[in-house]
Amino acid sequence: MAHSRSAKKRVRQSDKRRIVNRALKARFRSQMKKVLVLAKAKGDGVQKEYRELVSWLDKAAAKHVIHKNAASRYKSRVAAKIKSLAAAAK
Structure with missing residues (x-):
């Protein structure tokens, strides 16, 4: 448990950031x-x-919620999946 004022503040900040980060991750x-x-x-x-x-x-990568390479990897994999599903439909 945090004892000093600064440590207590860091706990509050971490809690707020965790909530925002989880919301962003859930959204994407x-x-x-x-x-x-x-x-x-x-x-x-x-x-x-x-x-x-x-x-x-x-947006998530810009806010350091996920790494920029992870964002790139997600985009690439989803695009490849869309492309393969479109090709299979033809």
Whole structure:
């Protein structure tokens, strides 16, 4: 348990940041699922939702919630999955 004032403040800051970071991660993960479900269902608007996902991933990387290479890896894998599902549909 924190004893000094500065340590108590750091605990408060960490708690706030953890909540924000978890919300950001949950947001891009749910967006990723949405994109993949749309791609599997061959629904319209996959590209629009993919662009939204890219935006959320870039925001998370910019705020250091995830590493920039991790964001790039997620984008690449989702794009490859969309492409393979589109090719399989033809």
